Amino acid sequence: MPRRSDTLKSLADLGSVQRTLSEQRAREAEAAAARAAIAQKRAAEQDLFSRAIGATQPLKRPAAVPLAPEPPAPIPVQHQLDEQRVLRESLSDEFDVTTLLDVDDAMSFRRSGIGTDVTRKLRAGEWSIQRQVDLHGLRSDEAREALGAFIRTAYKQGMRCVRVVHGKGLGSPGKQPVLKTKTQRWLIQKNEVLAFVQAKPAEGGAGALVVLLAPSKR
Missing domain, CATH: 1.20.5 (Single alpha-helices involved in coiled-coils or other helix-helix interfaces)
Incomplete structure (x- = not known):
């Protein structure tokens, strides 16, 4: 208990x-x-x-319009074609150069208003050659367009003295310097060209031209 x-x-x-x-x-x-x-x-x-x-009441969301990205700038194809067409038409193979060339001991050309001292200085090498184009092995139409484009580009870039190598024509039919003669005709028709002379032997001799270009307006 x-x-x-x-x-x-x-x-x-x-x-x-x-x-x-x-x-x-x-x-x-x-x-x-x-x-x-x-x-x-x-x-x-x-x-x-x-x-x-x-x-x-809930706010209505404004209608949204999806914006497409800005398209790339169009390639000016027509402008390029027009330039090529003008280039082809502006350089004629039939241009008569006989009254424009100074025929002396070494062929030369100077535009109206350019003194003989200019061609003399070109022959003496007083202008340094800044660029050159070699037309060897090109067909006539290829050489014409290549030369026109070269002169236009060199002028726009402020070049003053260039060399154009056209060859002596020893491989042409009949040993005739066809491209040499055409090159002279084409250069005379280019307004950018003030004068040209045959290159010195060490710079190509009868197979090349030393070309003086007008000052660029850029």
Whole structure:
């Protein structure tokens, strides 16, 4: 049979546990009440905001038009073709050069208004040769276009003195310097050309011309 003191002790422990549980339930109830109050306050604020601004509807997104990337600049094909056509038409194989060439101990050409001192200085090498084109092995039409393009480019780049190698014609039918004669005709028709002389032996001799170009206007 349990003693009276043990029974009283067990009852005291049970009462302590009950008080602890009661306090815990009270704290939980307070926490739940606090959360409910916060939620109610937020709902009231949201309701107040809704009443203040009235009915709302989502904004419509403006219609978007996809923009294609800017196309690349067109290649001026027609302009290039026109330039080639003008080049072909501007250099004639039938141009008469007999009245324009100075025939002396060494053939030379100088445009009207250009003094004989210019051709003399060209022969003496007082202008440094800045660039050259070699027409060897080209057909007549190829040589004409190559020469025209070379002179035009050299002039645009500010070149003053160039050399044109046309060969001596030793491989031509009948040993006639056909390309040499045509080269002279073509050069005389180019406005960029002020004068030309036969090259010195060390620079090609009868197979080349030293050409003086007008100052570029660039």
